[in-house]
Amino acid sequence: MPEDWIAILESPLPTSRALDFVTDPRAGGINIFLGTTREETSTGGKQLLALDYEAYPEMALSQMKALAQRAREHWPILKLALLHRIGRVDLAEPSVVIAVSTPHRKESFEACRFLIDELKKDIAIWKKEVWSDGSGTWVHPHSS
Amino acid sequence: MPEDWIAILESPLPTSRALDFVTDPRAGGINIFLGTTREETSTGGKQLLALDYEAYPEMALSQMKALAQRAREHWPILKLALLHRIGRVDLAEPSVVIAVSTPHRKESFEACRFLIDELKKDIAIWKKEVWSDGSGTWVHPHSS
Amino acid sequence: MRVHVKLFAILRDRAGTGELSLHLHDGETVGGAVSALAQQHTSMADFLPRVAYAVNREYVNASTILHDGDELALIPPVSGGLDA
Amino acid sequence: MRVHVKLFAILRDRAGTGELSLHLHDGETVGGAVSALAQQHTSMADFLPRVAYAVNREYVNASTILHDGDELALIPPVSGGLDA
Numbered sequence: 001m002p003e004d005w006i007a008i009l010e011s012p013l014p015t016s017r018a019l020d021f022v023t024d025p026r027a028g029g030i031n032i033f034l035g036t037t038r039e040e041t042s043t044g045g046k047q048l049l050a051l052d053y054e055a056y057p058e059m060a061l062s063q064m065k066a067l068a069q070r071a072r073e074h075w076p077i078l079k080l081a082l083l084h085r086i087g088r089v090d091l092a093e094p095s096v097v098i099a100v101s102t103p104h105r106k107e108s109f110e111a112c113r114f115l116i117d118e119l120k121k122d123i124a125i126w127k128k129e130v131w132s133d134g135s136g137t138w139v140h141p142h143s144s
Numbered sequence: 145m146p147e148d149w150i151a152i153l154e155s156p157l158p159t160s161r162a163l164d165f166v167t168d169p170r171a172g173g174i175n176i177f178l179g180t181t182r183e184e185t186s187t188g189g190k191q192l193l194a195l196d197y198e199a200y201p202e203m204a205l206s207q208m209k210a211l212a213q214r215a216r217e218h219w220p221i222l223k224l225a226l227l228h229r230i231g232r233v234d235l236a237e238p239s240v241v242i243a244v245s246t247p248h249r250k251e252s253f254e255a256c257r258f259l260i261d262e263l264k265k266d267i268a269i270w271k272k273e274v275w276s277d278g279s280g281t282w283v284h285p286h287s288s
Numbered sequence: 289m290r291v292h293v294k295l296f297a298i299l300r301d302r303a304g305t306g307e308l309s310l311h312l313h314d315g316e317t318v319g320g321a322v323s324a325l326a327q328q329h330t331s332m333a334d335f336l337p338r339v340a341y342a343v344n345r346e347y348v349n350a351s352t353i354l355h356d357g358d359e360l361a362l363i364p365p366v367s368g369g370l371d372a
Numbered sequence: 373m374r375v376h377v378k379l380f381a382i383l384r385d386r387a388g389t390g391e392l393s394l395h396l397h398d399g400e401t402v403g404g405a406v407s408a409l410a411q412q413h414t415s416m417a418d419f420l421p422r423v424a425y426a427v428n429r430e431y432v433n434a435s436t437i438l439h440d441g442d443e444l445a446l447i448p449p450v451s452g453g454l455d456a
Contacts, residue, residue, distance in 0.1 A: 028182040038172040091169040126381035138382040270297035282298040
């Protein structure tokens with residue numbers, strides 16, 4: 001898959017390079033999604049400072065590659081970048097960048113939406129909320 | 145509307161600045177769409193070299209502002225950039241950049257998709273196809 | 289009275305200019321102005337039935353009365369500037 | 373036999389380490405290994421029923437037989453790394 005750039009990175013995600021990567025003269029549409037750390041106040045009045053991501057990198061990467069392959073089976077994707085950051089991600093910074101180029105715009109939206117929805121479901125990456133009082137909370141679905 | 149950046153520009157669209165503009169600690173999702181010039185071959189074998197855009201700028205700008213306002217009535221948009229280029233746009237370059245930040249990802253996709261779909265319908269901007277034989281063809285819906 | 293006419297895209301190419309000045313009788317309508325243009329600029333005549341009209345940057349219809357100094361724009365169907 | 377155990381997120385915090393080595397009888401299953409872990413690391417015990425298992429980076433179920441040198445990863449429910 002030379003047309004896919006799939007990576008787990010410890011440094012700030014290179015959104016501009018993702019855009020450059022998917023730019024293609026065969027494309028009429030490019031869609032980019034960034035999932036960013038949103039400020040939050042806990043019920044107890046603590047402020048969220050950052051999110052801290054941890055991966056099982058070998059497994060997460062192979063899951064991300066399989067996911068990209070599934071997207072390619074549904075949409076005529078020209079190029080695709082799927083980047084996930086690990087480590088501390090401050091407020092307003094992206095933990096995920098997805099960029100997709102397709103011949104027509106509709107497909108770029110659909111494929112990008114599919115990739116983020118599926119990425120959220122089942123990739124071996126976990127996040128911990130880091131709060132202003134120094135506490136940290138792992139986020140697990142359906143946990144108390 | 146201090147949170148909207150709406151412009152018609154004659155120079156290459158500043159996608160990174162649009163992303164910076166919409167970045168916001170209240171955002172969990174940012175969606176960016178680029179409409180790019182796609183290579184094409186005419187039935188007669190000509191190659192598309194570029195698209196040439198012309199605007200009625202005062203009217204197009206007020207239409208774009210009204211469109212942004214409609215999007216804000218439907219989705220909790222934090223910040224929004226809606227940029228259209230005029231003049232010659234080479235293959236693979238964007239003629240439109242739309243960036244939207246929202247608290248949750250679903251809204252960012254929906255709002256961005258709405259903006260490009262509506263922008264395509266009824267804004268006073270026209271495009272001419274510039275072909276390898278030097279000919280130019282204005283693109284009008286339903287024209288022969 | 290005098291009305292400023294703005295032309296875009298294919299109309300501008302056909303007229304060879306993006307701006308025209310039209311002399312009209314007081315009380316003339318947009319439709320009347322467009323008929324006058326079709327006669328004076330026959331290269332545009334076949335396309336004029338497909339255009340929309342804006343006066344002072346607001347869409348209007350053919351029965352709208354023009355006033356001295358108005359900006360009448362002939363708006364060809366827009367492509368939206370993007371691929372399908 | 374010896375199995376390498378990988379722990380992540382809340383399990384890693386509770387165990388105080390991301391990697392453990394487990395000595396097991398030959399032919400032991402994933403479920404048996406997890407029971408042994410729950411006894412040796414009681415801080416993890418209440419969370420273990422909620423984890424999924426991967427052996428050598430492929431998802432498996434509790435009845436899967438382990439082999440010497442296998443990498444057994446305990447996979448807490450994933451948050452997907454993103455807002456809802």
